[in-house]
Amino acid sequence: xxxxxxxxxxxxxxxxxxxxxxxxxxxxxxxxxxxxxxxxxxxxxxxxxxxxxxxxxxxxxxxxxxxxxxxxxxxxxxxxxxxxxxxxxxxxxxxxxxxxxxxxxxxxxxxxxxxxxxxx
Amino acid sequence: xxxxxxxxxxxxxxxxxxxxxxxxxxxxxxxxxxxxxxxxxxxxxxxxxxxxxxxxxxxxxxxxxxxxxxxxxxxxxxxxxxxxxxxxxxxxxxxxxxxxxxxxxx
Numbered sequence: 001x002x003x004x005x006x007x008x009x010x011x012x013x014x015x016x017x018x019x020x021x022x023x024x025x026x027x028x029x030x031x032x033x034x035x036x037x038x039x040x041x042x043x044x045x046x047x048x049x050x051x052x053x054x055x056x057x058x059x060x061x062x063x064x065x066x067x068x069x070x071x072x073x074x075x076x077x078x079x080x081x082x083x084x085x086x087x088x089x090x091x092x093x094x095x096x097x098x099x100x101x102x103x104x105x106x107x108x109x110x111x112x113x114x115x116x117x118x119x120x
Numbered sequence: 121x122x123x124x125x126x127x128x129x130x131x132x133x134x135x136x137x138x139x140x141x142x143x144x145x146x147x148x149x150x151x152x153x154x155x156x157x158x159x160x161x162x163x164x165x166x167x168x169x170x171x172x173x174x175x176x177x178x179x180x181x182x183x184x185x186x187x188x189x190x191x192x193x194x195x196x197x198x199x200x201x202x203x204x205x206x207x208x209x210x211x212x213x214x215x216x217x218x219x220x221x222x223x224x225x226x
Binding site: 032037039046047048049052061062063096098100103104106107110111112113 | 121151153155157162163164165168171172174204208210213214215216217218219220
């Protein structure tokens with residue numbers, strides 16, 4: 001059974017750095033046919049793609065947020081970590097991690113999401 | 121950067137056919153995926169690579185893609201289909217989502 005679960009702080013202060021962890025099960029981060037992305041959704045708004053990472057450590061970032069994002073993985077722990085620096089209230093959102101299948105390029109499994117609020 | 125345009129809302133009578141469009145420059149040359157999101161839940165993949173249904177998705181859901189428009193079609197709409205729908209493509213190794221369409225079943 002494939003699952004992804006996001007974890008991290010529910011509240012961060014402006015200018016702080018956010019660190020989110022996605023713990024996966026039911027598949028391996030070393031599987032060449034799969035990768036993991038982070039996607040966020042501000043309250044009442046659309047989905048916004050942030051970054052992805054594949055088994056060969058290939059990474060890609062949102063053009064608009066690239067300077068603030070870092071994605072990494074620990075295959076032995078089945079975890080993908082996203083850090084976002086210099087948080088601002090506009091970054092308040094539900095953050096999802098999702099699995100991507102390289103053969104279809106679609107997101108077939110999603111985590112439940114974690115709401116992060118940026119406020120002083 | 122590549123942009124996807126969706127109508128904010130679509131309404132459909134119960135049992136009728138709903139069509140949700142996703143516009144983009146030459147989108148027909150890309151693979152389009154569609155996700156359904158109900159309130160308080162994570163998105164669910166309903167169509168991948170233009171017209172393929174994942175296991176467990178009813179045949180009522182279908183997709184097409186040509187020219188500058190991709191379309192998600194929901195036949196015999198049910199109350200349970202009421203949700204937000206997002207299209208998604210890849211452009212230069214980055215994923216792009218449409219703005220989402222709220223489907224209302226009347």
